[in-house]
Amino acid sequence: MDRRKFLGLGLAAAALAPAALQAVDFRKEKPDAWKATTVDDAIKALYGDAKPTANSAITLKTPKVASNGGAIPVTIRTDIKAKTVSLFQDVNPESAVCTWTVPEGGVVDYSIKIKMKGSGKLTVVVEDTDGKLHSATNELEVALGGCEG
Amino acid sequence: MGNIKIKVNLEGDVAKAKIMIKHDMLTYDQAAKKGAEANFITYLTGKVGDKVVYEISSSQFLSKNPLFKFSFPAAKGDELTITYTDLKGGTESDSKKVK
Numbered sequence: 026m027d028r029r030k031f032l033g034l035g036l037a038a039a040a041l042a043p044a045a046l047q048a049v050d051f052r053k054e055k056p057d058a059w060k061a062t063t064v065d066d067a068i069k070a071l072y073g074d075a076k077p078t079a080n081s082a083i084t085l086k087t088p089k090v091a092s093n094g095g096a097i098p099v100t101i102r103t104d105i106k107a108k109t110v111s112l113f114q115d116v117n118p119e120s121a122v123c124t125w126t127v128p129e130g131g132v133v134d135y136s137i138k139i140k141m142k143g144s145g146k147l148t149v150v151v152e153d154t155d156g157k158l159h160s161a162t163n164e165l166e167v168a169l170g171g172c173e174g
Numbered sequence: 175m176g177n178i179k180i181k182v183n184l185e186g187d188v189a190k191a192k193i194m195i196k197h198d199m200l201t202y203d204q205a206a207k208k209g210a211e212a213n214f215i216t217y218l219t220g221k222v223g224d225k226v227v228y229e230i231s232s233s234q235f236l237s238k239n240p241l242f243k244f245s246f247p248a249a250k251g252d253e254l255t256i257t258y259t260d261l262k263g264g265t266e267s268d269s270k271k272v273k
Contacts, residue, residue, distance in 0.1 A: 050217045050259075051231035059233050096237035114235070118203065123232035128246075131227065132188060136243035140201070140235045 051124045059121050064113045064148050067120040068158075071111060077150050077158035080105070085149045085161045094167040096138040101149050103133045105159060109152045110135065116145035116167075141167050178268040182254050189248035189272045191220065191228070193256055194241050201234040211262070215240065218258040222248060248272050 051058065051071070061067035068077065086100040101110060110133060112122040122139050133151070144166040151159045179194040197215055205212035215236065220228030227246035248254075255269035 098241075100243075117235050118201075119233065119235075121233050122235045123230050126226075126229040126231075128226050128229065130247060132245040132247070134243075134245045136241070137230075138237035138241045140199075140237050 051126075058124075059119060061120050062118065064115050064120045064146075067113050068111075068148075068150055071121070071124065072150070072152060072158060075156070075158050077160035080151070080159035080161065083149060083151055083159060083161035085147060085163045087147060087163050087165045090166045090168060091141070092168045094141045094143065094169050097141055097165070097167070098136060098138055099147065100136045101133065102135075103151055103159075105133070105151050106154045107131075107133050107151045108154050108156075111150045111152075112137075112139070113148045113150070114139070114141055114145055115148075116142045118142075141165075143167050177266060178256055178258070180254060180256055180268060180270040182248075182270055182272050184248060184250055184272050187247055187249070188245050189252070189254070190243070190245050191254060192241070192243050193218075193220070194239065195258060196239055197258075197260065199234065199236055199238045199240060213261050213264075215258050215260050218242065218256065220244070220246070221255045221257070222246070222252045227254070 058067050058070035061070050082103055082105055084102040091097040107127045109124055109126055111124040113120045114122055127133055146162055146164045148160060148162045177196040182189050182191040199214040200212050202212045214234045215232055218230050219226055228244050250272060252272040253269050257267040259265045
């Protein structure tokens with residue numbers, strides 16, 4: 026191999042390395058966000074004062090009526106180059122559901138199952154690599170609450 | 175042990191992963207009713223080698239026996255390692271090769 030190319034590869038590898046160290050446990054980093062009882066407070070605790078703007082490039086998919094509040098499938102997709110993605114809802118005792126840290130070059134195509142106490146609104150906030158916040162919301166009905174109070 | 179089920183299939187250059195974990199995910203309210211201690215998964219990572227491909231910090235509001243689905247760029251033979259930590263500090267880890 027050409028020496029110059031070889032060195033270039035080494036540099037590229039070195040540049041990639043910090044991405045692996047990016048791991049952030051948001052429960053340790055931002056403990057307040059998980060105790061916030063309103064969506065706005067939770068977003069503030071997690072992202073500071075920046076206000077998210079609605080963006081149609083985010084797909085937040087939920088059933089319109091969830092028969093079982095104990096396991097509601099939620100799918101989040103977006104093409105925005107995201108750094109973190111967070112999910113909030115407004116009926117449970119606390120608002121934050123979860124936060125993803127999107128690895129470099131990662132695909133934002135997440136599905137999870139969540140619990141909701143009753144009918145309410147889901148909010149997803151996407152922080153892009155420039156630090157701007159984008160959001161999408163979705164209302165859904167829950168036939169049978171899943172949090173048992 | 176054996177509480178993590180991993181399915182990961184390659185589609186083109188993107189692998190689709192489905193992670194099922196047996197976990198009670200007791201919220202504080204549920205735990206108070208049952209007289210048990212709240213315990214839920216707080217942090218979960220998916221790694222291929224040293225590279226993090228999936229990372230989630232979660233609260234009590236994931237469902238019981240939660241299911242995580244996600245995609246990541248991968249090649250055949252990559253090994254996906256899933257590790258979770260719960261509120262009590264218990265951790266568990268399992269891995270599977272990309273098919």
